[in-house]
Amino acid sequence: MSWLMLNAQFQPFRFALLTDTHISRTSASALKDLQNSIDEINQTDSLDFVIVSGDLTDAGDKYSMQLVRHELDRLTIPYHVTSGNHETKWSESGCTDFDNVFGSNRFEFAHKGVYFFGFNSGPVIKMSDGHVAPQDISWLARQLNKASLSDQVKYFIPVTHYPLQTGDVDNWFDLTDLLRQYNVQCIIGGHYHRNLMFNCDDIPDVLCRSNLRGKDEVGGYTIIRIDNDSIRFLEKVIGNRPLQWASLPLSDRHYSEPDPSLRPDYSVNDQYPKLRHKWQTDLKVGIYAAPVVYKNNIYLGDDEGNFYCLSLSNGKVKWQQTTGSRIISTAAADNQRVVVGSTDHNIYCFDARNGNKLWQRTTNMAVMGCPVIDNGIVYIGGSDSCMYALRLDDGSEVWTFNGVNGYIETRPCIYNGRLYFGAWDCYFYCLELSTGKQLWKWTNGMRSDKYSPAAVWPVAANGRIYITAPDRVFTALDTNTGEVVWRTKQHVVRETVGISHDNTMVFSRCMWDSIVAMDATTTEPVTLWKTDGQYGYDHNPSMLIEKDGVVVFGTKNGLLLGVDAKHGDILWRHKLSNSVLNTVSAVSNRKFVVSSSDGKVTYVVDHNTRRRIR
Numbered sequence: 001m002s003w004l005m006l007n008a009q010f011q012p013f014r015f016a017l018l019t020d021t022h023i024s025r026t027s028a029s030a031l032k033d034l035q036n037s038i039d040e041i042n043q044t045d046s047l048d049f050v051i052v053s054g055d056l057t058d059a060g061d062k063y064s065m066q067l068v069r070h071e072l073d074r075l076t077i078p079y080h081v082t083s084g085n086h087e088t089k090w091s092e093s094g095c096t097d098f099d100n101v102f103g104s105n106r107f108e109f110a111h112k113g114v115y116f117f118g119f120n121s122g123p124v125i126k127m128s129d130g131h132v133a134p135q136d137i138s139w140l141a142r143q144l145n146k147a148s149l150s151d152q153v154k155y156f157i158p159v160t161h162y163p164l165q166t167g168d169v170d171n172w173f174d175l176t177d178l179l180r181q182y183n184v185q186c187i188i189g190g191h192y193h194r195n196l197m198f199n200c201d202d203i204p205d206v207l208c209r210s211n212l213r214g215k216d217e218v219g220g221y222t223i224i225r226i227d228n229d230s231i232r233f234l235e236k237v238i239g240n241r242p243l244q245w246a247s248l249p250l251s252d253r254h255y256s257e258p259d260p261s262l263r264p265d266y267s268v269n270d271q272y273p274k275l276r277h278k279w280q281t282d283l284k285v286g287i288y289a290a291p292v293v294y295k296n297n298i299y300l301g302d303d304e305g306n307f308y309c310l311s312l313s314n315g316k317v318k319w320q321q322t323t324g325s326r327i328i329s330t331a332a333a334d335n336q337r338v339v340v341g342s343t344d345h346n347i348y349c350f351d352a353r354n355g356n357k358l359w360q361r362t363t364n365m366a367v368m369g370c371p372v373i374d375n376g377i378v379y380i381g382g383s384d385s386c387m388y389a390l391r392l393d394d395g396s397e398v399w400t401f402n403g404v405n406g407y408i409e410t411r412p413c414i415y416n417g418r419l420y421f422g423a424w425d426c427y428f429y430c431l432e433l434s435t436g437k438q439l440w441k442w443t444n445g446m447r448s449d450k451y452s453p454a455a456v457w458p459v460a461a462n463g464r465i466y467i468t469a470p471d472r473v474f475t476a477l478d479t480n481t482g483e484v485v486w487r488t489k490q491h492v493v494r495e496t497v498g499i500s501h502d503n504t505m506v507f508s509r510c511m512w513d514s515i516v517a518m519d520a521t522t523t524e525p526v527t528l529w530k531t532d533g534q535y536g537y538d539h540n541p542s543m544l545i546e547k548d549g550v551v552v553f554g555t556k557n558g559l560l561l562g563v564d565a566k567h568g569d570i571l572w573r574h575k576l577s578n579s580v581l582n583t584v585s586a587v588s589n590r591k592f593v594v595s596s597s598d599g600k601v602t603y604v605v606d607h608n609t610r611r612r613i614r
Helices: 003-008 028-042 062-072 097-102 134-148 172-179
Strands: 013-018 050-053 079-082 107-111 114-118 155-159 187-189 196-200 203-207 220-226 230-237 243-249 275-282 292-294 297-301 306-311 317-322 332-334 337-341 346-351 357-362 372-374 377-381 387-391 397-401 413-415 418-422 427-432 438-443 459-461 464-468 474-478 484-488 505-509 512-519 527-537 545-547 550-554 559-564 570-575 591-595 600-606
Touching: 013 028, 028 062, 028 220, 050 114, 050 187, 062 097, 079 107, 079 114, 107 134, 114 134, 134 172, 155 172, 203 243, 292 332, 297 337, 332 372, 337 377, 346 377, 372 413, 413 459, 527 559, 527 570, 570 600
Parallel strands: 013 050, 050 079, 114 155, 155 187, 187 203
Antiparallel strands: 013 220, 107 114, 196 203, 220 230, 230 243, 275 600, 292 297, 297 306, 306 317, 332 337, 337 346, 346 357, 372 377, 377 387, 387 397, 413 418, 418 427, 427 438, 459 464, 464 474, 474 484, 505 512, 512 527, 545 550, 550 559, 559 570, 591 600
């Protein structure tokens, strides 16, 4: 069948778009808004299907997803769903429950000449811009190519949660470069909770209202009508007639070349030419864990549950093991053993030399916590509200602390015979290292668990434990009592911290451009230096690592920075990508291994031999 014949036989149709329903255990109105929308859709003639474009839940928890699934199953027409940032950032399952409840966060189908396809565009666990994983982009390329060969498809409409533009999705250009090769009419989604239209490098991107009522008495949704010559967007407030608020022509679209001025700027690398890549390995799968360097090898896991050992000298894969689900946990290695958690509910220990599995410990939920190893004991937290102490030799239990009321994703800190960590339950904990007995717990007073000191990797020195949380306050607590030594809002810091090797300074990254060093020897908040890093707005929980006088860290948009620890001088700035850089592993103060969410592992070397680190 030719495209001309297809167009002549084109049958207009309508469908409903639901987005940003934000169902939770505590919001009866959100659930009622969804129920009202579904009731109306079921009573509306000539709607062919429903698309749900993300943020179905508020907390990304399985219970809320099951509530949504129960309501959507009442629909008398087919429905198709993809996830939003509230299913991917705040997720006790490590973003795996969405697939378990709904089957997948991807969908694709053809309907009356139009090919629809949806995919996740939210960040995974880390606070960052939206991001489309490398494996999802590969899937899209395959699906688009396949659909383009069909005589039954003429038009393409992708569905995302975020708009594909700068400030929303870090690698938007990878998507628009792919989409512009096809007859894409527009992108549809939500996220902003209101009707908006963007231009994403020439591709129209239409965002529709939230299902929530907000300040109104009732909620609503969107009806999208596709005719022979147009796509019309109508807002449907519950109980009222639909009102058109936007339209686009339905036509053969031919996109011009991409606008280079919109692309990420890598010119900063010209200012520091001595910083170079020794090698870069592209694993082609998203990476959300930091690399661990141990005995001339690098260990880390990826978004598809693969765990790798790479050679430090050349970046080649020496061995690979596969777990049952994505790995967010940053590994730990000691005594020729490497330990890592997986969202498949297991803690694994592999032989660091050959990858043989030595033991496996099954828990009740995902394991996103990052292990630490001390005197032959592994300490690691899970989403089952437990902190585990396991013997490195065989994985047997030393103790289990189950007094947490939320999931754990941090790497705990060991200091003076005690274990310190935060969880997504508003609390920061101190346990006796030998027994797991709780000695104290502290809260910053925020009622929402989204302000928990849970993503930061705490550091300790001089009888104080240091944390920063989403409350944007730098906090020092007494390690013995949990009492506040000092708290300061002077620097707008968030979920990043680091400490100098001599325990005299504690570092954090501010949310706007600056890096700050605080005095770790005083009982008052004393700022030693504050430096403009020129990285813009940033909320990526990438810790600051100090190595022999150099502080190094990465940002949400791929900028790697080296800072003189003593004076705060910027030593170099280097842009690796436009996506999240995880916590850096410093081999020396001139050699660094970095992993990024775009699937790459890079060995960076500072070749400036004239620089003297003070």
